[in-house]
Amino acid sequence: RSLPGDLEQAARISGASSFTTIRTITLPLLRPALLSAFTLTAVANLSDFGIPALLGSPARFETLATMVYRFMDSGTVDNPLQVVSTIGVVLLFLGIAAVFADHIVARFSASSLQDTGASARMELGPARVPVSIVSWLLALTITLAPIVGLAYRALLPAPGVPFTLDNISLNNFANAVSNPRVIDGFQNSAFLAITAAIGCGVLGWLVGILVTRTKLFGNTALTLVVLLPTALPGLIIGVAWLIFGRYTGIYNTVWVILGAYICAFTALVLQAVRAPLQNTPIAVEEAARISGAGPVRAIFSTTAMMTIPAAISGAVLVLVTAVRELTVSILLIAPGTTTLGVQVFNLQQAGNYNQASALSLVFMLVGIVALSVTLKSPKVGS
Template sequence: MAAETAGPRIRRAPATAPGPRKETLGGERLLLGLVLAYVLFTTFWPLAELFSAALRPGEDGRTLGLMRDVLASRATGRALWGSLVTSGLAVALSTVLGVGLAFAVSLIRLRSPAALVFLILTPLLIPSQTMALAWIELAGSGSPILGALGLAPAPGSANPLYSTGGIALVMGIEHMPLVFIATRAALRTVPADLIEAARVIGVPRHRIAASVVLPLVAPSILAGALLAFTAAIGNFGVPALLGIPGRVSVLTTLIYQRLNGFGPSAAGQVAVLALIMTVLAAAALALRSLALRRLAVPLPAGRPFEPSRSSPVGEIVLWLVVLVIAVMPLAALVMTALLPAIGVRFGLDTASLAQFAAVLANAAVRRAFANSLLLSAGCALVAVVVAVPFAYLAVRRPGWLVRALDVGVEAPWVVPGTVVALGMILAFLPPLPLIGVSLYGTLAILLIAYLARFLPLVLRPVTAAAQTADPALDEAARIVGAGLARRLACVFLPGVLPAAVAGAMLVVMTALNELTLSALLWSSGHETIGVMVFALQYEGNSTAAAAVAVLSTGLVFALCAAANAGARWLPERILPWRQ
């Protein structure tokens, strides 16, 4: 009897076991379908429209005729040359500054390293248009700082930054943190035993840095420089505020001027310009990947090198350099915002908060702050909602389609923002299928562009956190019958929530003052902070532009302070100034 009753039980078990597994696979396929639809809508479709527009035949029907005509244009050649020259000079400055500061911070025992590193990274946290405006106020004839020192240009003279050299200077300082971060990270991998061995045999300190350490970190320096080149090629805020008045043409400003002057009818021509920028950025990123893969030297694991010697003179020089590149421009911006009008000399009798009161009373400025806060917070929230299930699929159920989507979502982040904005115009200017509504001229197109560009800021830390989690927890929950939605909410989400929050904070800080996308996608009533700063400065109202820029920068610093205060609950190395 025992054998007879045991037999049926063994035969029935396979009939019930596949149930939860089948349900799980169905839920994961649905989840993958939703992620696929999201990426197709926000990323692949706009970029496909862009490339399709660039590859159209010309008016005479020639294959690639439109591309041939644009490439043969003198304006294109001048803008391409301007982009290469300004970006090349900017990268040279970024590399010199970034490497020098990284070596100084890593080799000198500092009394306040965290504060110094934060100031070094400040140009990366401040948007391009604010950086450009700060340097304009610092270097102009009405400079409140250089004027007090007797070093300001003569009254009525052109600002020296309205030139190729001025664009390269500001972009070089702005993108310097990219080289600094790459170099400093590489220096922290150099084993202390290697340095101590060189000291034991009597090698001088400067020779150790030049002959031992520098060759080891050279691939990372090259990678950081190529990343800075990619950022410089796609930079819009600095060339717009410095290059347009100085008649220096680059690809980003040429696209803006063509669309601003001819509207969507010029979409095909500017798509070709955007394709040129994409090729330049892709080439730089491919070289960066090659440098890290082929030139990097594997180092033995060991105790990382720590600075053991202080240098009062070196520390003073280091602080002076940082104050000049990070503090003085912002100080000039604040002092300009305190003036009642352009041309008024700064002093205790002239400084007031009148400009701040005026811009806050301006309905357009208040609307711009509200729009930017709404867009950045909405983008961060949606990015978290998408990144969590996306990371689950990437880590728990990897496949060729998931890997392709994971690579594809990086495209809007690595290509210039102008390219992304143009793809959004081409995709969403016509009425959408089925519903017959155009998103062009609405906040929706800005939100979609932000989602496409800033999703990697959340997805990467969430994926990294998911890779360290124990997969047995998810498997155990599946075995006891927990559905996919419950496992995501109760098992997977708690483990990656700190990383998701950190990524969301980075999205808000980055998107709050965004200009490159907004400059091409904004419309009346849908202004953003970046657009407002650019528009006020373009109209000649420098004091009002400075006031708005100071308010927006203060908001970013407040977010940085909040992130820093909650750093103990966030994943390590998520905040760049705490690495």
Template sequence: MRARLDGERLALAALIAAAAGIFLLPLSRLLWTGLSGGIGPLAEALESDATRRALWNSLESGLASALLALVLGTALAFAIGLTNLRAKGILVFLLLLPMMIPPHVTAISWIQALGPSSPVLGALGIAPEIGAAHPLYSREGVILLLTIQHTPLVFLVMLAALRGLPREVSEAARIAGARPGRLLRRILLPLLAPSLVAAFALAFVSALGNFGIPALLGIPGRYVTMPVLIWRRLAGFGPSVLTDVAVLAMILALIAVLSVALQTWLQRIVRAGLIGPPQPALAIGLGRARPLWEGALAIFVVATLALPLISLVATALVPTYGVPLTLATITWDNFAEVILRQDATARAFANSTLIAGAAALTLAALSALVAHFGARRERAGRATSGITMTLAEISYAIPGLVISIAFILVYIRPVLGTGLSLYNTLTLIFLAYLTAYFAVALKPVAAAAGQLDPALDDAARVAGARFARRLFRVHLPLMAPAAASGAILVFLTAYNEITVSALLWSRGNETIGTTIFNYEDGGYTTLAAAMSTITVLATVVLMTLLDQLGRRLPPGVVPWRL
């Protein structure tokens, strides 16, 4: 009996140590540094005009874009999930693709799509005049692109919520004579209210911490948000301003945590109890209007995905930004430059693949362990699992730039007693990824573990199986599809990100996101477009391979497959 308990105690101790290192250590250090000077630095920061403007801009752009994304994403989810539209699998793939494209790449592509040198608008004769202000360098431009970036996120949440509704409720309303509009207002929207709140909060928190879009659009448009202000302070003055930056980061983190708390409270108020298992949603016949709906969705995909990507590729194929794309001007030199002659590019792809892959695998394993203890009857394991889940949710709500500052504060000096320095290393970015994306990996695994019968573990225990054998032979095979789904989402998210690594990278430790941003920020627009094109192509190829592989895998492994 002692041998059996030792395995569980060892795993539980390892989980506690991991949670302390990933969550408690960096976040508590951030809080300590921000409050070390009392309330003076906090009051001084709030009295600063620059801080107040940046804070207001963050709240304004976050709330406005989240509301627009909620309306648009929910409408798309209803159109895909409740009607008899054709080619739903392709539509879902295309609608989710913008979410997998890095925000800074989204910004670069739209800058080139709508600017005076736009190859597409130029060909149509409707490009703005040379020298005219770019329409996206403004508050409205930031809000628009944040909406486009986070609409797929809302769409994914609401589509999953629709799949979780018992079909009998909708069918009973239709039998009673309710038309689609009345069914939507009186039945579906009230039942989906908790999911609507969750989707809005998720879009708001994501917009609040977004760095790439506000940096590339807001800085030229003099619309600075909190993440951009933090980045400029730290990049301009270096580690000597860590205390001031920690205060700003703490303010942003507090807003994110309050948003999550408000979301939880609202979900508790609007929650409606359901009876019955989840079933396939309705397939409302659109009749003769179906081609019109399909055409409208096609136009939406072209406008939000094809137009900016075509402009991005066209910019990558000209020798200098602003040169029209013709047969005489087309060139592959930009691709050759970033692939063959720029060492930073190859390092960036290798580094991002390594640390995103390592983070995905590590978080899949940790999530399985957390979910396993959460589904058990033992009080210590359930408590540890619950605390870890809560910390993961809080950390996911905190913007990535704040997470990176927390890790800088912890590891700017060598690790105590070892002389080992993690500052300016890939290891530090990897650790920050674990903190930032733990919740992404944990959600599907926790949901799968919650459906397992505890009697399975009891039966294996009675049969004499020790903890490791029960874990690897009983629980992990059942949770593997959900763990794989979470790992895929983590990898695709971390592979192209910039928000977390913007302050942690150094020469030799570049990531894909920071390399593209540095090209654009340094004025090498065509090189940024070329590398962005390669990144988008790699993302599309990877998602396509996973989609094809998903046909042979258990349901739920590939998150976007219907």
């Protein structure tokens, strides 16, 4: 949406087809973003715990995250905390390299062209119908098929019961939401998610202002430090806060989980506000200075206020992510501090697939609502 549309229009006027325009204009301009997305996606898959734990572990397919959890949970190695910490140090250096590479790409490879209007909409011609069919089939297979599977399991009273209208029941939903541990998990997750969203929103907003609108020494290093947790597996962050909690007296409390959440998710807000802050013209701050405002007031009364919606959007994303979080908190929970994501995991591990499916469907509804809130609208005319 942010690509300058005049280049694509110039290519079309020169006789290039839609495919040629995409290949020679659009994709080269997208190259830095594609590389950044590839890096972040690869790191996210490296750090994921829930999917490989539920699908891979029964088939003895182990990933780094499940291995770390096994070391910490089952005591299959001597001094598991020391072993996992060593793994964490290695991953820390890999994470630093990944974040630094992403920063270099974003800084030196991004296009400096001015946005001259809405991106061009290209006609597909005869390919419109087959492209639409393939796109819909892929989208429905990737998203709808697992949801149908969840609904199928959640609406049956017990495993192995035939799926008929007479057997459809909402008891799994009632039992799941009335489960005392699920209620505790919901209350803890709601508190943690709301508090983390507020903390990350304010902190990410302030850091974004600091690194984009000031010439403070070390701005680049500060940006990399905030972004670093996004390049580390969540279990490693959990282990780090487990060690930190033991030395600070917050171990086995809800506060160690909250600290881990703020550490892990502040980058989401920083990434949301950094682009608007960088694209806001300096003239608005200069106008405030001419009107008599000091340097700090000029920034906070103009640019900072204009980016509050982006910070709120990032905070909502933190809220949704924290509510369903599993990877960071799986090692930090204690009696009375369990979370909703951990309860879904525990139900699945205990073989209660029907209630786990019902609770997962509730998660899905929360995710859809949050997605509708955070989804950006297209530019006018696009």
